[in-house]
Amino acid sequence: xxxxxxxxxxxxxxxxxxxxxxxxxxxxxxxxxxxxxxxxxxxxxxxxxxxxxxxxxxxxxxxxxxxxxxxxxxxxxxxxxxxxxxxxxxxxxxxxxxxxxxxxxxxxxxxxxxxxxxxxxxxxxxxxxxxxxxxxxxxxxxxxxxxxxxxxxxxxxxxxxxxxxxxxxxxxxxxxxxxxxxxxxxxxxxxxxxxxxxxxxxxxxxxxxxxxxxxxxxxxxxxxxxxxxxxxxxxxxxxxxxxxxxxxxxxxxxxxxxxxxxxxxxxxxxxxxxxxxxxxxxxxxxxxxxxxxxxxxxxxxxxxxxxxx
Numbered sequence: 587x588x589x590x591x592x593x594x595x596x597x598x599x600x601x602x603x604x605x606x607x608x609x610x611x612x613x614x615x616x617x618x619x620x621x622x623x624x625x626x627x628x629x630x631x632x633x634x635x636x637x638x639x640x641x642x643x644x645x646x647x648x649x650x651x652x653x654x655x656x657x658x659x660x661x662x663x664x665x666x667x668x669x670x671x672x673x674x675x676x677x678x679x680x681x682x683x684x685x686x687x688x689x690x691x692x693x694x695x696x697x698x699x700x701x702x703x704x705x706x707x708x709x710x711x712x713x714x715x716x717x718x719x720x721x722x723x724x725x726x727x728x729x730x731x732x733x734x735x736x737x738x739x740x741x742x743x744x745x746x747x748x749x750x751x752x753x754x755x756x757x758x759x760x761x762x763x764x765x766x767x768x769x770x771x772x773x774x775x776x777x778x779x780x781x782x783x784x785x786x787x788x789x790x791x792x793x794x795x796x797x798x799x800x801x802x803x804x805x806x807x808x809x810x811x812x813x814x815x816x817x818x819x820x821x822x823x824x825x826x827x828x829x830x831x832x833x834x835x836x837x838x839x840x841x842x843x844x845x846x847x848x849x850x851x852x853x854x855x856x857x858x859x860x861x862x863x864x865x866x867x868x869x870x871x872x873x874x875x876x877x878x879x880x881x882x883x884x885x886x887x888x889x890x891x892x893x894x895x
Contacts, residue, residue: 587893589702592686594630599672600672602670623889631685633680634681647714660673668719687732699868703869709726710724714754719750726828741766741822743766748830749832751793755767755828766817767790769794770796780795781795782794796842805844830872834849836877838876839876857892
């Protein structure tokens, strides 16, 4: 699949407290690793309008994040115990959303078949009216709505491979039957959502909670058994991926035991589905991953495999 990297250099301007796991080094590790993945095209993300963000987040939430960033000055403002903003955080998050929408535009226009957004902060925990879990705006949900509401697609799918459940993204699927959402994640673990009985509207949600210590064989088998058949049955016109890499064995936050190669495998599997069912349209958004070396290697494996589908 011809693959585009959408780069958000403003990622380094989003400062966190010293010792926070979601720091600028994550972005730098991913960017450096992706530069080693063959001859890929790159584009720079630009901030979107606040109107674009209100497709998923109510204006009050957007205003709250913008006001908190403005109030931060040279310091930080906390939106919850784990989620903080500095003076440029809102600009950074708007660029992350803008880059995601840009990727959707390129893929639907058939200039590329796949795109990967290298950006922080992550987004999949952000609920419509709540910033949480390091996340301010939910990029993958907003990208899906951009494909549906701006480009007129009828069905899109979001697959979340982060070790944490994408509670914010599930909020979208719970109210919009045009969206299929599947998450394979560790349980129990933050944020405590994503039980198997949460199946949404006519089964458009598939949750696969797995215990800490889950390794490659069990993880791949669960995807083949529970996620991929349901994804194919939904027959999406575009596939989105919340590409979190904190299920890696080296990650300090999660408790799964995956390897770099597992992320290449899942990229290939999702790429094959996109080729067969979704006119070769796939957009992946960077989510978690908190060991920088493992994060960089895993992201590179994911993108390399995607580009070879």
